[in-house]
Amino acid sequence: MSHTPMLEVRGISAGYGSFRALFDVSLEVRAGEAVGVIGPNGAGKTTLMRVISKIISPSAGEVTMEGTPLGSVPPHRVVELGIAHVPEHRRLFPRLTVEENLRMGAFHPEARRRFRDRLDFVYDLFPRLRERRHQVAGTMSGGEQQMCAIGRALMSGPKLLLMDEPSAGLAPVIVQQVFALVRRIRAEGYTVLIVEQNIQQVLRVVDRAYLLEVGTIRHSGSAAELLASPEIRRAYLGL
Amino acid sequence: MFDTFLLEAIINGVLLGGVLALLALGLNLIFGVIDVVWICYAELVMIGMYTIYWLFVFYGLPLAVAIAAGIAVVAALGVLLHVLVIQPVLGSAPINQLLVTGGVLFFLQASATLAFGIEFRNLGLRMPVVEFGDMFISFARILAFATALVGVLVLWLFLTRTYLGTAIRAISQDREIMPLMGVDARRIYLITSAIGGGMAGVAASLLVLQYDVHPAFGLSFGPITFMVCVMGGLGNMLGGFLAAFVFAQFISVGGYFLHVEWGYVIAFVFFIAMMFVRPKGLFSR
Numbered sequence: 001m002s003h004t005p006m007l008e009v010r011g012i013s014a015g016y017g018s019f020r021a022l023f024d025v026s027l028e029v030r031a032g033e034a035v036g037v038i039g040p041n042g043a044g045k046t047t048l049m050r051v052i053s054k055i056i057s058p059s060a061g062e063v064t065m066e067g068t069p070l071g072s073v074p075p076h077r078v079v080e081l082g083i084a085h086v087p088e089h090r091r092l093f094p095r096l097t098v099e100e101n102l103r104m105g106a107f108h109p110e111a112r113r114r115f116r117d118r119l120d121f122v123y124d125l126f127p128r129l130r131e132r133r134h135q136v137a138g139t140m141s142g143g144e145q146q147m148c149a150i151g152r153a154l155m156s157g158p159k160l161l162l163m164d165e166p167s168a169g170l171a172p173v174i175v176q177q178v179f180a181l182v183r184r185i186r187a188e189g190y191t192v193l194i195v196e197q198n199i200q201q202v203l204r205v206v207d208r209a210y211l212l213e214v215g216t217i218r219h220s221g222s223a224a225e226l227l228a229s230p231e232i233r234r235a236y237l238g239l
Numbered sequence: 240m241f242d243t244f245l246l247e248a249i250i251n252g253v254l255l256g257g258v259l260a261l262l263a264l265g266l267n268l269i270f271g272v273i274d275v276v277w278i279c280y281a282e283l284v285m286i287g288m289y290t291i292y293w294l295f296v297f298y299g300l301p302l303a304v305a306i307a308a309g310i311a312v313v314a315a316l317g318v319l320l321h322v323l324v325i326q327p328v329l330g331s332a333p334i335n336q337l338l339v340t341g342g343v344l345f346f347l348q349a350s351a352t353l354a355f356g357i358e359f360r361n362l363g364l365r366m367p368v369v370e371f372g373d374m375f376i377s378f379a380r381i382l383a384f385a386t387a388l389v390g391v392l393v394l395w396l397f398l399t400r401t402y403l404g405t406a407i408r409a410i411s412q413d414r415e416i417m418p419l420m421g422v423d424a425r426r427i428y429l430i431t432s433a434i435g436g437g438m439a440g441v442a443a444s445l446l447v448l449q450y451d452v453h454p455a456f457g458l459s460f461g462p463i464t465f466m467v468c469v470m471g472g473l474g475n476m477l478g479g480f481l482a483a484f485v486f487a488q489f490i491s492v493g494g495y496f497l498h499v500e501w502g503y504v505i506a507f508v509f510f511i512a513m514m515f516v517r518p519k520g521l522f523s524r
Binding site for chain 1: 402405406408409412413415416417418419420421422423424
């Protein structure tokens with residue numbers, strides 16, 4: 001594992017209007033790692049993801065991807081640096097087909113050149129998507145839509161995959177499948193930063209995690225340490 | 240008894256429907272992507288007609304060149320409209336956006352009066368009439384219908400087969416995540432405005448072969464285009480396409496049974512009644 005992290009988030013504060021959602025948040029993700037950001041609803045997890053992919057701008061602090069500060073990068077070029085974001089609630093284009101959604105993931109010029117290869121790769125990873133390639137995305141089940149959302153992110157050829165609450169709004173059985181998907185993504189060698197409320201589950205697929213509460217990092221450590229921490233067991237796992 | 244004149248009216252309705260469909264598609268495209276109605280759409284057509292007229296009659300350019308230039312001018316006008324007028328009000332209330340393009344409508348009309356006067360002008364071309372049994376169909380109308388259909392087909396292929404076209408359809412479904420796809424929404428807006436303007440330019444080239452141009456020309460096609468779009472469901476491209484042919488039949492066949500003006504009266508009464516029954520459009524889902 002290299003010494004300089006792939007993604008470095010340093011001293012980020014951000015919010016919406018006068019509401020501050022994040023206070024001086026710092027974290028890092030090294031190449032090959034799977035890192036979790038856990039915490040309750042409203043802790044600022046989604047805001048953090050949005051700052052990293054520049055959907056919103058932070059009021060202070062800086063995000064660096066492989067040594068490139070994102071401050072001056074236009075939002076639509078962040079994906080070219082190798083950051084792909086699977087947004088909360090999947091956010092597929094509901095009236096486009098599965099394959100058209102995947103094509104949107106490969107919009108930037110570099111990704112277009114490799115569209116065929118990556119499409120085959122995604123279809124091999126999720127054969128269900130190949131079966132449903134001409135189906136309108138909005139008519140698929142939640143689990144299938146999550147596959148499509150992950151597939152769409154992979155079409156850009158990312159190094160780092162940001163996953164925002166991949167289990168949100170899904171039935172318990174499907175949640176199991178989604179975490180199995182996350183394991184497979186990891187096995188393919190992608191670096192993953194995943195945000196989750198489902199703490200027990202996510203700590204089983206990540207190497208390390210940060211605990212975010214009311215916009216501040218309260219704890220960090222290996223997944224095993226956090227699972228064993230009495231505070232987390234009491235507050236979040238109901239043990 | 241077989242009624243040749245009724246058949247002629249129906250055919251003329253279909254031919255008119257082609258041009259209306261092209262106009263409705265352009266307006267729907269803009270609305271679907273940018274979420275703003277260009278109330279001044281038919282005035283862009285009017286400017287295109289004047290451009291073609293001017294280049295062809297005054298400067299004596301070949302018709303094909305004048306038409307190409309006319310389309311380019313209106314496409315550029317569409318971009319200009321977006322940058323100067325729409326972009327500043329993108330975050331405003333819809334009624335403000337409507338009023339601002341309404342202002343552009345009267346601005347273009349007044350400017351045309353100032354620049355070209357109120358005379359009716361035409362290219363002075365004599366277009367052949369096609370004889371079909373007992374029927375006489377204007378060649379200009381057939382040409383307009385065929386070109387409009389080709390235009391619709393090209394647009395459809397563009398929207399479904401290219402990255403840019405897919406992005407144009409996607410942006411109307413989820414604006415906020417477009418940057419995550421690597422799409423610069425501002426650029427898509429500009430391209431869409433150019434295409435929407437270009438389609439008005441194509442319509443201008445078809446209409447200038449059939450009608451005289453004058454500064455208020457937009458008023459005879461603007462309201463119809465808008466109503467066709469509403470009838471098909473604003474932003475619903477297929478709905479607008481079909482509604483154009485329904486509306487054109489009302490005008491053409493209604494005009495055949497009563498009087499030309501009655502065709503419009505019947506069409507608008509139908510439109511108003513439809514607003515009570517199916518306010519989201521004939522083909523709403």
